[in-house]
Each structure stands twice: as structure tokens, then as C-alpha cells.
Amino acid sequence: MPPAITEPDRTVVRVEIAENEDVVVVRQRARDQAQRAGFSLLETTKLVTAASELARNALEHGGGGYAILEICSEGSRRGVRMQFVDEGPGIPDIEQAMRDGYTTGKGLGLGLGGSRRLVNEFHIESAVSRGTKVTVVRWR
Amino acid sequence: MDRVPILRMGRTLLVTVQVDMHDQLAVRLLDDLTAMITKTRARGVLIDISALDMVDSFIGRMIADVAATSRILDAQTVLVGMQPAVAITLVELGMALPGVRTALDVERGMELLDAARDH
Numbered sequence: 732m733p734p735a736i737t738e739p740d741r742t743v744v745r746v747e748i749a750e751n752e753d754v755v756v757v758r759q760r761a762r763d764q765a766q767r768a769g770f771s772l773l774e775t776t777k778l779v780t781a782a783s784e785l786a787r788n789a790l791e792h793g794g795g796g797y798a799i800l801e802i803c804s805e806g807s808r809r810g811v812r813m814q815f816v817d818e819g820p821g822i823p824d825i826e827q828a829m830r831d832g833y834t835t836g837k838g839l840g841l842g843l844g845g846s847r848r849l850v851n852e853f854h855i856e857s858a859v860s861r862g863t864k865v866t867v868v869r870w871r
Numbered sequence: 872m873d874r875v876p877i878l879r880m881g882r883t884l885l886v887t888v889q890v891d892m893h894d895q896l897a898v899r900l901l902d903d904l905t906a907m908i909t910k911t912r913a914r915g916v917l918i919d920i921s922a923l924d925m926v927d928s929f930i931g932r933m934i935a936d937v938a939a940t941s942r943i944l945d946a947q948t949v950l951v952g953m954q955p956a957v958a959i960t961l962v963e964l965g966m967a968l969p970g971v972r973t974a975l976d977v978e979r980g981m982e983l984l985d986a987a988r989d990h
């Protein structure tokens with residue numbers, strides 16, 4: 732009997748973030764995952780926008796890193812979990828960094844605080860001179 | 872080098888953003904538009920983003936910068952075609968684009984520019 736043809740496992744996707752164009756790739760992969768998880772257009776737009784902000788943060792402030800985008804479930808509900816990891820200088824004062832308008836870069840300071848409003852769960856870990864890891868989940 | 876094309880229609884510059892812009896491309900568009908306003912003595916700039924399925928804080932700031940810069944150069948900017956899901960997300964992100972005139976589609980945007988010129 733021929734081996735069964737199985738779909739490649741695309742539930743976990745990793746994207747390297749090293750340059751500007753990679754932020755666009757993260758957006759596209761986040762969109763793919765949102766669609767696989769059955770998100771509505773608005774839910775998809777919010778997830779993709781949060782992905783863009785967080786990927787840019789990893790690039791601008793963390794000097795690059797990677798993103799892991801995966802479909803997750805809890806009981807009957809499905810969602811997308813996104814993790815953004817960099818090995819940059821870290822954030823000394825997370826509370827301050829989360830505030831709207833606070834920026835050390837050339838942006839508007841909406842990246843962290845803004846993306847938190849676009850997802851259901853938001854978790855940030857950072858160690859000075861070790862890097863930053865942001866994990867977010869948006870449920871359907 | 873990637874560029875977003877800018878069309879000239881009389882005294883109006885028309886930009887239709889059709890690609891998912893990375894940051895450098897957005898910055899280049901702002902530079903190109905500013906140069907074109909001066910060179911062509913344009914009085915209006917119409918930016919159509921109906922093909923964009925996402926506007927984040929960087930692209931939002933670029934749009935606000937185009938509007939502010941063109942105003943100083945005596946040209947009006949009108950942003951048209953934003954998808955409802957994009958608008959909702961942008962406001963939730965914390966960016967309501969104050970100071971940017973908007974219209975539902977290109978036709979209404981043109982009317983807005985024409986009206987502004989007659990005053």
C-alpha cells in the first residue's frame with residue numbers, strides 16, 4: 732500500500748527578522764495563520780497589524796531576531812500565538828516602554844502599547860543586554 | 872529600486888498604493904511626493920489605499936507626514952479608500968490620523984480637492 736499523502740505541518744512557522752522586507756514576510760505569514768485558524772477579516776487585520784508592530788520592534792530595538800507564529804487551541808476555540816524574540820539590549824523599564832508615546836527610536840511609540848490592544852493575551856520578558864521576548868495570543 | 876508610482880493629473884498627484892509596503896518604500900514615497908509637489912507645483916495629493924489590507928503605525932505616520940508636508944507646500948492631501956477593518960484597527964492601535972483629510976473613494980476625494988481649490 733502506498734504511504735498516505737500527508738499535508739506538511741504548517742501549524743508552526745518561523746520567520747527570521749533581519750531587514751525591512753522581513754517585517755512584510757511576518758505580516759504575510761501572520762495572515763496565513765489567521766486564515767488557517769478561521770479568523771474574520773477584522774480579526775485577521777488586527778493580528779497582522781500587531782505582528783507588524785512587534786516584528787518592527789524586534790528589528791529596530793532588538794537588532795533583529797525571529798518570529799514564531801503558530802495556531803493554538805484551548806477547548807473548542809482556536810487562535811494564533813506569536814512570539815517575537817531578539818537578543819538586543821533589552822528593555823530596562825517595561826512599564827515605561829508599554830506606555831503610548833514612549834519611544835527611543837524613530838517611531839511613534841505605539842508599537843508595544845498599541846499591539847497589546849490588538850490581541851487578547853500579551854506577555855513580555857526582557858533582560859538588559861540579553862534581549863526581549865514578546866508573546867501574544869489572539870483568539871477567534 | 873522599488874518605488875510606488877506617482878501619476879500627475881493636472882495640478883493633482885495621484886498615488887495608488889498596491890503593494891504591501893516595507894518601511895523604506897514608505898519613506899521613499901514620502902520623499903518622492905515632496906519632490907513632485909515642488910517640481911510640478913501640484914495643489915492636491917490623492918492617496919488611494921483601497922488595496923492595502925493593513926496600515927500599521929509606520930505607514931500611518933508616513934501618511935500623516937505626507938499630509939503635513941504637502942500643507943506646508945500649499946497642497947492638500949486626501950486619503951481615500953481605507954477599508955473598514957483597517958480603519959477600526961488603526962484607531963485601536965492609537966492612531967486616528969488627525970489632520971489627514973479622508974474620502975470614501977477616488978471620486979469623492981477629487982471633489983474634495985476641487986472644492987478646496989475653489990475657495
